[in-house]
Amino acid sequence: MTNTEIIDICGLNSYYGDRQVLFDIEFGIPRNRITVIMGVSGCGKTTLLRHLIGLKSSRPKELMIEGEDMGGFRESRMNQYRSRIGVLFQSGALFNSMTVADNVSVPLRVHSKLHKETIRIIATIKLHQVGLSEFCDYMPSQLSGGMQKRAGLARALAMDPEILFVDEPSSGLDPITAAGLDNLILELKDTLGMTIIVVTHELESAFRIADQIVVLDKGRLLTAGSPEEIQTSQDERVVQFLERQADQKQENNEAYIKTLVGRQIPQVQD
Amino acid sequence: MDFQTQRSESNKISVKLEGSLNRSTVPEIRKGLLKFARQGGIKVMAIDLSQVSNLDTAGIALMVEVLRVLSSNGGTLRLTGLNRNAVKMIRLSRLDSAFDIANSSGSGS
Numbered sequence: 001m002t003n004t005e006i007i008d009i010c011g012l013n014s015y016y017g018d019r020q021v022l023f024d025i026e027f028g029i030p031r032n033r034i035t036v037i038m039g040v041s042g043c044g045k046t047t048l049l050r051h052l053i054g055l056k057s058s059r060p061k062e063l064m065i066e067g068e069d070m071g072g073f074r075e076s077r078m079n080q081y082r083s084r085i086g087v088l089f090q091s092g093a094l095f096n097s098m099t100v101a102d103n104v105s106v107p108l109r110v111h112s113k114l115h116k117e118t119i120r121i122i123a124t125i126k127l128h129q130v131g132l133s134e135f136c137d138y139m140p141s142q143l144s145g146g147m148q149k150r151a152g153l154a155r156a157l158a159m160d161p162e163i164l165f166v167d168e169p170s171s172g173l174d175p176i177t178a179a180g181l182d183n184l185i186l187e188l189k190d191t192l193g194m195t196i197i198v199v200t201h202e203l204e205s206a207f208r209i210a211d212q213i214v215v216l217d218k219g220r221l222l223t224a225g226s227p228e229e230i231q232t233s234q235d236e237r238v239v240q241f242l243e244r245q246a247d248q249k250q251e252n253n254e255a256y257i258k259t260l261v262g263r264q265i266p267q268v269q270d
Numbered sequence: 271m272d273f274q275t276q277r278s279e280s281n282k283i284s285v286k287l288e289g290s291l292n293r294s295t296v297p298e299i300r301k302g303l304l305k306f307a308r309q310g311g312i313k314v315m316a317i318d319l320s321q322v323s324n325l326d327t328a329g330i331a332l333m334v335e336v337l338r339v340l341s342s343n344g345g346t347l348r349l350t351g352l353n354r355n356a357v358k359m360i361r362l363s364r365l366d367s368a369f370d371i372a373n374s375s376g377s378g379s
Contacts, residue, residue: 113297121331160326
């Protein structure tokens, strides 16, 4: 790990039951930069995010936060880490029983001793940053999906996090709103020096905001590098990913048919 | 977080803040700062932030609360001695037009 890296992933493996979904993932996340984690659906990028935010535990020495082993974090240390990070989940993950402003206030109520009036002002500031200050007293159900996502981002920003994790920021947003969100992410990095990790499968957004792009493929690290390095890569699978070509490998199709039919179907010879 | 006040004229009060002005320290000084803002006849409160090392959104929110109190009595809030980081934070909060900002080292950036 170099002193420019705030998080170092050193051979991370991950499982759901007996099924392995991440295989020996290894790369560093530089401080004050935007790292975009990409890959097609099911490649393991959201699982990786869950490890990084401490929702899924890691084995010793697999995940280092500023040189400290996250696998050894006790609850109090994990809470301390969580107070330094902000997370925008893919769905926005708002509490439906609270107003939008109250949703944004939740982290401050939990992690600070600020007066409720101060918290209310912070919530309004954060909602204004995402273009929603006129919707403070709305309920989440009164907002569109894209607005809920932006409200979720306001909540993720409520604590002025050092590290911001964003899962699929563009999904469900129209192109103009998505571009506005990209601009805000860039502004947060440029203005506050925030370290930002974005999980997305949107190529256009990734190349617009990333300092580093990490591409996962079937749970394995395919490549990591600058946007320029990714764009000029000669690796066949990287090129295939960039061209959004469907992976139609014959062995996968055979496995699919075997699952359906219960046996291998012999190939018909012309 | 420490602060010192000085009433230079009958309708003007100067406040100097020192240390971090963030979500950890704002609860310590909020009550005292608002008390000074509520004093009758204050037309200008000038807060010197030159010795503030760390300003976050909670610090800016406190400035907004002070401004609210002053405005309700016809007063204004002047912020002085802002470093580059403080100016950036205020701009990011889209509040640069709300405060009277003077002598800011980062104002030209």
